[in-house]
Amino acid sequence: MREVPREWLDFLREQYPAGSRIQLKEMGNDLNPIPPGTMGTLRVIDDLGTFHVKWDNGRELGVVIGEDRFSVHPPEPTLLKLYMPLTADFYPRDEWGDTSEEGEEWDSRTLLDYGDQILGALIRERAPEENERGLMRWYGKQDSVDSKVRSAVFIVEEKAGRLWGVAECQVVGKLTPTELARLKDYLSGQASDGWGENFEQHEIQVDGGELYVHLWNSDDWSIRTEQERFAPKVAKGLPELCFSTLASTGQLICIKRGGSGYYPSPRDTGNKERNVELADELNENLGVTPAQRQAMEIGSMAGWDVPGADPGNYEIQREELEEGGMTLG
Structure with missing residues (x-):
């Protein structure tokens, strides 16, 4: 029985998550081989490095690097949205066009009418280096989160009668709870001290004054998935x-x-x-x-x-x- 280094298995599983498409070129010494050119879907890579595949012709048979010839096409990224509450400071202009030095705090309900302006400002704030990966350009770690999350950008979205800040992420495969927690922690830092800190210092011109939008605030702030944020909260003791x-x-x-x-x-x-x-x-x-x-x-x-x-x-x-x-x- 061959032994496969754990590091190599981890690399394979990160690069080729379940759902990847497999195209067979040539099968080794199997007595009943899958025909060359057949496509299939990867179910799992086991501890021996075998790619267990459900082939489109209905068969289930594993392939092994070095014994079989095949190509792997990772699945298309899926969209993951992480929601965070928005606040802003509005500085009105007087009849002479001068901006007040005292701002008004606006909540996410008040900001509903300014979604287009805020979204436009978020897009303009993106640096050229972020064109491909967005905020993940600055992640700085070579781990499973970096390999699975292809890109992440801040946008805004109207939902449940409020305007929300949203980290829109393109994810290949499925994040584990630990990976999701790491991603949330990273994006929270970008919203508070990194990208978001720079963004909130730039005014957005709106009717009647200037708006400074905060992706992060210190009062009861959190970043959550759509399910965590908006799923109905039911009482304990209810049957299914x-x-x-x-x-x-x-x-x-x-x-x-x-x-x-x-x-x-x-x-x-x-x-x-x-x-x-x-x-x-x-x-x-x-x-x-x-x-x-x-x-x-x-x-x-x-x-x-x-x-x-x-x-x-x-x-x-x-x-x-x-x-x-x-x-x-």
């Missing part, structure tokens, strides 16, 4: 799924934790009374309590952050159902 019925028609429905609205159940009997009984039976089999069911009903229609969407607030759930005009049964 529960059943209910529509009071108007008696239709049997499913409610999924964190989802909006409901889904028709394929178990619907067409009979209102039987569906009510069936919903109770199915919930009992799933271990769903009445408080959990009502919390799921409220969350799916009124949002998962309202008090009634917490099964611990059983006493106020019925009030929210009635006040909101909700008609689940």
Whole structure:
């Protein structure tokens, strides 16, 4: 059994992540070889250095450097967005065109009307050396983050009624939790002390004055993925799924934790009374309590952050159902 140095394995896995495309040129001494020219998708590189491939013809067979001839094409980069809160200082001009020395602090809601100007300023701030890799040009380390993150740039994006600063990253393969943490740490430094510190010193001309935008601020600042930032926050103790019925028609429905609205159940009997009984039976089999069911009903229609969407607030759930005009049964 051949031994493969750990450093070589790490290099191969960084350069050729799962999802890379393999094109076979010639297979070695296999009794039933894959035809030359066949394409496949890399699943994993094992500790022996074997490239385990699912070939487009349906077969699964590994290839080895030195024993087989093949080329590897890394997967196309995917987009990763990391969101950070924006603030700005606005310095108004008076009727004579003079800029005030006292600024007004603007939050991300106020900045919604200035997204185009801020984005334009961010693009103009980029140095020629950053054309290919953006902020990763200055990363300065030869590690897995450097090899996986092909580029990163700061932009702005409107989302959830606010204007957010966004680090838009092109990533090959999938970042591990440790790699993601390292990337966040690096971009946080660029937002606060590096690139962002230079950017916030340059004025942006807007109607009525000058705007100085901060990618970083010291008050409750964080940089998070889209899932971390915007995924609905649900209360503890909610089941993944529960059943209910529509009071108007008696239709049997499913409610999924964190989802909006409901889904028709394929178990619907067409009979209102039987569906009510069936919903109770199915919930009992799933271990769903009445408080959990009502919390799921409220969350799916009124949002998962309202008090009634917490099964611990059983006493106020019925009030929210009635006040909101909700008609689940």
